[in-house]
Amino acid sequence: HGQYAPEIPVESVPDFFRLPTGVNFGEVPAVAVNSQGHIFAFSRSNPTGGGPAYGIHAAQLFEFGPSGDFIREHGRGLYAWAFAHGLRIDVNDDIWTVDKGSNMVIRMNPEGRMVWVFGRKAESSSESARPIERQNPPAPPQDGRFREPTDIAFDSQGNIYIADGYINSRVAKYDMNGDWVLSWGEPGTGPGQLRTPHSIAIDSDDNVYVGDRSNARIQVFDTNGNFQRMFSVATPIAPGSKAVNGSTPADLANVSSNGAPNSLCIPPDSNILYVGESTFPGRIIKA
Template identity: 65%
Template sequence: DGLFRQPTDVTWDSEGNIYITDGYVNSRVAKYDKDGDWVKSWGEPGTGPGQFHLPHAIVADRSNNLYVGDRTNRRVQVFDTEGKFLRMFTIDVPPDPKSRAVNGPTPTGARLAAVIGQPNSICITPGPNQVLFVGESTFPGRIFKVALDGKVLGVIGRSGRNLGQFSGAHALACPSENEVYAAETSNWRVQKLILHPQTQTSSARR
C-alpha cells in the first residue's frame, strides 16, 4: 500500500480526497485522504465489474461518483468514493471507413473492434449540468462528448495530423462544455477546440 507501478491519472472529490489510477501494472484505484494519508485501494486485473485492464483515466463528478477509463477493457466504470461498483458503459461508435492510423497499419476486423472507444483520457465539465469528454486511444483517435449515463452526445475528429484530427489524445481538459484542450502523444502537440453545438461542427487551434 502506498507504492505504485506506473500510475496514469489523478482526481479529487469534493472533500479533497485523492484518487489515483495505478494502471499499467497494479490495475487498481488508490485512495488517499486530503492530508495525503493512505486510505485504501480497489481493483485487480480482470474483465469483471470492479476489475481493470489498464485503468488509464479518472474523474469525479459533482456527486463524487468516480469515472474510471478502463482502457484495454474498452469501457468506463463508475464507482462511489469507497470503491463500490455502480455501473459501466462502453462507447460503440464505428469509425469513418476512410480513417487511417497515423502510426503503423490501420487496424481491421477483431483488432479494430478491440480499440473502438478505448478511453485513453477523460475530463468532466464544471457546473450543474456536467458532461464527459473521452479521448480515444491512438486509433481511431476521436474525442467523444458523453452524458454521465454513458450516452454519446457527439463525436469530434478522427485519426490524423491535421487540425481537428487526433492521434493519442492522452490528456483532456474541459473548462466548459464548448471548450476542450487535447494533449496528443503521437502528434506532439496540444489542440484547443472551440465547439459550436448549434451547427454540430468544431474548430481547432494549436
C-alpha cells in the first residue's frame, strides 16, 4: 500500500483534430509533435476499409497543424506499415515510425519522404508470411531484424535505440549513420532482463529509460546497455475506478496490480518523466 498521488490538472478539448470528411481515427497508439508545433498521429486505421478481419493492414500517419487542422497523410499504403505502434520526431524534425506488424522501422524527412528502413518483413510470396510463432524461450534474436518492435528513442549524439519488443525483449542500438552497434536484454524478470519492453525514452544526461511493461517497472541503462537502476511508479487507484476491459481488482489500494508502463515521454530539455500506464487504470503519471 502507498500514498495517493496528487492529481495533475488537465483541460480536455473536444473535437480538436479536424480530419477530412469520411476519415476517422482507429486506435491511436502514438502521437508526436515537431519543432513547428505540428502534431502527428499514427493511427490503426485502413485507407481502403477492406481486408480480412485478422491481419488487415492498420497503419496511417496523419499530420495536423498546431490548432488541429488537417495538413496531410504521409506514406499512404507504405509497404513497411501493417500495424501502427511507435512514433517519434527527432531534433531535425525527421519522422520515425515503428510498426509491430511488419517488424520494420522507418525514418522519413520532414516532408514525409522515406529516407531509411530498418528491419524486414516476411515476403508475401513466402510461406513464412504468417504471424510469428511464440516460443518459450523464443528463438535467438538476429542483428538488424526485429520481432514485434514497439518504440524508438535518440541520445544526444544522434544514436538510435529501438525497443524490440514483444518477442526479442531487448533494446537494439544503431549509430547516427544507421549502422548496427549492439543490443542488450533478454526475456526474464531479473535486473537487465525484460518482458515486453514497450516504450523507451532518453533524458538529457543520456540515461536510457525502458518501460518494462510486463514486469511493471522502468529500468534505466547507460548508452552501452549497462544496468543502472530500476523503479516502479505504482500508486493506489482512486476509489470507484472501473476497468474498461476485464475485471477490476478488488483492492484498489494494493499497488501490485498497477504501474505497468505502456508509454514514456521526457520533454525536450527536461528530466521529468511522464509515464502512460497500461490499460487499467490507464493514468498518466509524472515522475
